[in-house]
Amino acid sequence: MTKLELEIHDDIVSTINKVRAMNDSGIELIIPENSVLFENIINLKIIQNFSENLGLNVIFTTPDEIGNNLISMLDGDSNVSDFVESPKGEILENTVVSRPKFKFKMPNLKKGLIFLVLFGIIVAGIFMAAQTRRAYAKIVVNSQALTRSLTVKVKTDGSTNAEQKILLGFEITAEAEEAADIETTGEKTIGEKAAGKATIYNKTADEKKFKKGAVLTFDKEDGDLNYITQDDVTVPASAPEDATDPASALKPGSAEIDVVAENVGETYNLSEEKTLEVSGQKKASFEAEVSKEIEGGKSEKVKIVAQADIDKLKEKIKTQGTDSATNALKRKVELKQAFIDGSTTLAVTKETFSHKLEDETDKLTLTQTVTAAGLIYLKEDLSKLTDTLVQDLIPEGFELSDKERDTNVEVLGNSNSSTLTAKEADIQVTLKTYIVSKIDENSLKERLRGKTFDEGQKVLGGISNVKTYELKITPTMPFFNKVPMNPDKIEIEIVRE
Numbered sequence: 001m002t003k004l005e006l007e008i009h010d011d012i013v014s015t016i017n018k019v020r021a022m023n024d025s026g027i028e029l030i031i032p033e034n035s036v037l038f039e040n041i042i043n044l045k046i047i048q049n050f051s052e053n054l055g056l057n058v059i060f061t062t063p064d065e066i067g068n069n070l071i072s073m074l075d076g077d078s079n080v081s082d083f084v085e086s087p088k089g090e091i092l093e094n095t096v097v098s099r100p101k102f103k104f105k106m107p108n109l110k111k112g113l114i115f116l117v118l119f120g121i122i123v124a125g126i127f128m129a130a131q132t133r134r135a136y137a138k139i140v141v142n143s144q145a146l147t148r149s150l151t152v153k154v155k156t157d158g159s160t161n162a163e164q165k166i167l168l169g170f171e172i173t174a175e176a177e178e179a180a181d182i183e184t185t186g187e188k189t190i191g192e193k194a195a196g197k198a199t200i201y202n203k204t205a206d207e208k209k210f211k212k213g214a215v216l217t218f219d220k221e222d223g224d225l226n227y228i229t230q231d232d233v234t235v236p237a238s239a240p241e242d243a244t245d246p247a248s249a250l251k252p253g254s255a256e257i258d259v260v261a262e263n264v265g266e267t268y269n270l271s272e273e274k275t276l277e278v279s280g281q282k283k284a285s286f287e288a289e290v291s292k293e294i295e296g297g298k299s300e301k302v303k304i305v306a307q308a309d310i311d312k313l314k315e316k317i318k319t320q321g322t323d324s325a326t327n328a329l330k331r332k333v334e335l336k337q338a339f340i341d342g343s344t345t346l347a348v349t350k351e352t353f354s355h356k357l358e359d360e361t362d363k364l365t366l367t368q369t370v371t372a373a374g375l376i377y378l379k380e381d382l383s384k385l386t387d388t389l390v391q392d393l394i395p396e397g398f399e400l401s402d403k404e405r406d407t408n409v410e411v412l413g414n415s416n417s418s419t420l421t422a423k424e425a426d427i428q429v430t431l432k433t434y435i436v437s438k439i440d441e442n443s444l445k446e447r448l449r450g451k452t453f454d455e456g457q458k459v460l461g462g463i464s465n466v467k468t469y470e471l472k473i474t475p476t477m478p479f480f481n482k483v484p485m486n487p488d489k490i491e492i493e494i495v496r497e
Contacts, residue, residue, distance in 0.1 A: 001024065001026035001027065001028055001057075001059070002022055002023075002024040002026065002027050002028070003027075003028045003030060004018060004019070004022060004027050004028065004029050004030065005030045005032075006018070006029065006030065006031050006032060006035065006037070007032070008032050008033075008034055008035050008036070009036055010035070010036070010037070011036050011037070011043075011474075011475070011476030012037070012043050012046055012047065012476055013476065015029075015037065015047055016046075016047065016050055019047070019050070019051060019054075019056065019058065020054070022056075025055065025056055025057055026056075026057045026059075027051070027056060027057070027058045027059070028058075028059045028061055029047075029058050029059065029060050029061065030061045030062070031060060031061070031062040031064065031067055032062070032063075032064070033062070033063055033064040033067075034064065035062070035064065035067065036474060036475050036476065037067075038062075038064060038066050038067045038070060039132070039474075039475040040475065041070045041073055041074070043475075044060065044070055044071065044074055045074065048074060060074075132475065133473065133474065133475060133482075133484050133489065134473075134474055134484060134489045134490070134491065135448065135456070135471065135472065135473050135483040135484055135489065135490045135491070136471070136472045136473075136474075136490075136491045136493070137444075137448065137456070137460060137469065137470070137471050137472075137490070137491070137492045137493070138469065138470040138493045138495065139439065139460065139463065139466055139468075139469045139470075139492065139493070139494050139495070140466070140467045140468040140469065140495050140496070140497055141436045141437035141439065141465060141466055141467060141494060141495070141496055141497065142436070142437055142465050142466075142467055142496075142497055143401065143434040143435060143436045143437075143496035143497055144398070144434065144435045145432075145433075145434055145435075146390065146393060146400070146431070146432070146433050146434060146435050147430070147431065147432050148386075148389075148390050148393065148430070148431050149428060149429065149430045149431075150165065150386065150389055150428075150429045150430075150431070151165065151412075151426060151427070151428055151429075152165050152166070152167050152382075152385065152426075152427050152428075152429050153165060153166050153167070153419075153424065153425070153426050153427075154166075154167045154168075154169035154340060154375060154377050154424065154425045154426075154427060155167075155168070155169055155423070155424050156168075156169050156170060156171050156375070156423045156424065157423075160381055160384075160385055162385055162388040162389055165385075165389070167377055167381060167382055167385055168377065168378075168381060169340075169375050169376065169377045169423075169424070169425070170337075170375070170376050170377070170378075171373055171374070171375060171376075171422050171423055172329065172332055172333070172373070172374055172375075172376055173329070173371060173372065173373045173374075174325060174328035174329040174331070174332055174371070174372050175325065175328065175349070175369055175370070175371050175372075176321060176324035176325040176327075176328045176369070176370050176372070177324075177367065177368070177369045177370075178317055178320045178321040178324055178367075178368055178370070179317075179365060179366065179367045179368070180313060180316050180317040180320060180365070180366055181313070181354075181363050181364060181365040181366070182309060182312060182313050182316065182363070182364055183303075183362060183363060184303045184304060184305050184306065184309050184361055184362060184363065184364050185303075185306050185308060185309055186303065186304040186305055186306030186308075186309065186358065187301050187302070187303060187304060188301070188302060188304050188358070188360070189263075189264060189265065189299045189300070189301055189302075190264065190299065190300060190301075190302055190360070191264035191265060191297070191298045191299030191300055192264055192296055192297060192298050192299075193260050193261040193262075193263065193264050193268065193296070193297060194260070194261040194265075194266075194268035194269045194270070194294045194295055194296050194297030195258070195259070195260045195261070195294060195295070195296055196258075196259060196270070196290060196291075196292045196293050196294030196295060197256055197257065197258055197259065197290070197291045197292035197294075198216055198227065198229075198256070198257060198259045198276055198288045198289065198290055198291055198294075199254050199255065199256045199257075199288060199289050199291040200216075200233065200235050200254065200255055200256075200257060200278060200286065200287075200288045201235070201252040201253070201254050201286065201287045201288065201289070202235040202236060202237055202238060202252055202253040202254070202255075202285075202286060203238055203250075203252045203284065203285050203286065203287070204237060204238065204285050204286075205237050205238060206237050207234055207235060207236045207237045207253065208234070208235050208237075208286065209232065209233070209234040209235075210229060210232070210233050210234075210235065210257075210278075211232050212229055212230060212231050212232050213228055213229060214228070214229040214233075214278070214279065215227070215228060215229075215262075215278075215279035215280075216228075216229065216259060216276040216277065216278060216279065216288045217276060217277045217279055218270060218274060218275075218276050218277075219277065225261070225262070225267065225268055225270075226261075226262040226279075227259040227260065227261055227262065227268070227276065227294065228259060228260055228261075228262055229257045229258070229259055230257070230258040230259065230260060231257060231258065233255050233257045234255065235253050235254065235255040235286075236253035236254075236255070237253050238250045238251060238252045238253050239251055239253065252287075256291055259294065261294065261297055264297060264298065264299045265297050265298065265299035266297050266298055266299065267297065268294065268297040269293075269294060269295050269296070269297045270290050270293070270294040271290065271293055272290050272291065272292065272293050273289060273290060274289070274290040275287065275288070275289055276288035276289065276290065302360050303360070303361065303362045304358050304359060304360050304361070305355050305356065305357055305358055305359050305361060305364050306357075306358075307357060309364050310353070310357065310364070313353075313364055313366045314366065317366055317368050321348070321368050321369075321370035322346050322370055322372075324370065325346060325370040325371065325372035326344055326346070326372050328372065329344060329372040329373070329374050330374075333376055336378060336379055336380065337376045337377070337378055337379065338376060338377055338378075338379050338382070338409065339374060339375075339376050340374070340375045340376065340377070340411055340420075340425045340427065341411055342411050342413060342420050342425075343374045343375035343411075343420055343421060343422050343425050344372055344373070344374045344422065345372070345373045345374075345421065345422045346370055346371070346372050347370070347371050348368060348369070348370055349369050349370070349371045350367075350368065350369035351366065351367075351368050351369075352366070352367045352368075353365070353366050354366075373422040374422050375421070375422050375423065375424070375425050382407065382409075382429065383405075383407065386407065386429060386431050387400055390431065393435075394435055395435070397437065397438055397464060397465055398435045398436060398437060398438055398465070399435070399436060399437075399438040400433055400434075400435060400436075401433055401434040401435070401436045401496060403496075404433060404434055404496065405431065405432065405433035405434075406431075406432040406433070407429065407430070407431055407432075408429070408430040408432070409427050409428070409429055409430075410427065410428040410430070411425060411426075411427055411428075412425075412426040412427060412428060434496055436494070436496050437463070437464065437465035437466060439463060439494055441492050441494070442487070444459075444463075444492060445487040445490045445492065446487065447459050448460075448483045448490055449483055449484065449485050449486070449487055449490060450482060450483060450484075450485050451482065451483045452481065452482050452483075453471065453473055453481050453482070453483075456471045456473075456483050457469075457471055467497050
């Protein structure tokens with residue numbers, strides 16, 4: 001017995017031809033899984049009957065579960081063993097074998113009724129197979145390479161214009177908020193001002209009025225200390241010590257006044273009887289003395305916001321904010337859109353400091369909002385524009401391939417002859433594609449539907465500028481091998497050479 005291994009796409013016709021070519025009366029027909037023969041039991045019936053008419057003993061063998069079920073339905077007495085050899089000499093367990101030499105035994109019923117039942121089954125099988133029938137046409141067309149470079153202006157105003165080589169663009173914007181902080185470097189002294197009382201002495205013959213804010217100064221080796229009077233004061237003129245004796249020594253007139261140190265700090269604390277000068281007056285005419293201890297002065301150094309801190313913080317957050325805004329802008333670009341690199345413009349739209357200049361604080365925080373704008377275009381619009389611009393290069397009967405095309409875009413940048421902003425940009429577009437034979441797939445499907453295999457071959461062969469073609473109809477059915485009427489069940493693949 002000769003083993004004959006079939007291919008998965010071997011249909012009834014090819015199988016019968018292979019069986020006929022065998023030189024052995026005993027054939028083990030090995031059918032692979034998912035074979036087209038298992039699409040309908042009628043396929044196996046036809047092969048069985050054909051082999052029987054030739055006097056051949058054919059055994060069906062398959063590892064396919066559905067196939068085994070169909071084989072078992074061929075003949076109730078067809079199970080000859082539970083184990084048969086595989087094409088490689090291995091033992092396949094529970095493999096069903098069918099031998100056509102066993103005749104089908106008609107049940108003991110009226111033959112007319114049985115015939116009608118069988119006929120109905122056959123018709124139903126043919127109908128089901130027809131419903132699943134599909135056609136596949138592969139067409140290899142002639143092609144020519146095409147490369148063309150074009151300068152295109154992308155603009156946000158107006159519309160796409162092939163004659164002027166203008167592509168409609170769109171401005172998009174995005175915002176990003178960033179925050180940063182630094183340690184402050186400015187310093188200032190804070191504290192309490194010393195306060196006390198001083199007596200002003202008038203050595204002149206005329207009384208003297210001093211307004212509030214008069215300055216009394218203590219002469220100190222490491223710097224003068226100033227004290228400010230807190231009220232207006234009138235100091236009487238000098239007079240004899242003995243009012244009854246005009247010739248007696250003169251006694252300076254005096255007046256006591258509250259004073260406060262000009263600045264804070266312990267340095268301004270003075271004990272009683274310290275001598276003070278009256279600002280703007282000669283010491284021989286006016287002089288002052290601490291009459292009540294000037295005390296309570298104290299100080300400490302604290303951190304404040306310096307201008308250098310503000311400038312440094314702005315510079316620190318600058319890159320941070322622009323990067324975030326730029327990334328946010330590019331995240332808004334959809335797959336169908338293309339972003340023009342270099343078209344981004346950035347602006348600080350909001351800036352908030354946690355403290356003002358010279359405010360007391362150890363840390364300064366800046367929260368900044370940056371707005372980014374950029375230019376985009378639709379990839380489909382660019383594709384349509386380039387197709388229009390190269391139409392003059394396409395010979396009659398050909399068209400641009402929509403499967404193999406490479407479009408490279410280079411931004412020209414800002415120069416005397418080109419522009420690059422968020423509203424307008426010049427780009428260099430290089431198109432690399434193929435020109436292929438023009439075929440209307442919908443029209444071709446209309447011409448193919450309902451045609452026999454041979455008629456379909458003639459339709460495909462009649463297409464101009466086609467190098468090769470191939471037509472398949474599955475499942476294969478004797479006398480019904482036609483292209484489906486439904487265009488949706490016809491698949492056409494166009495491949496360039």
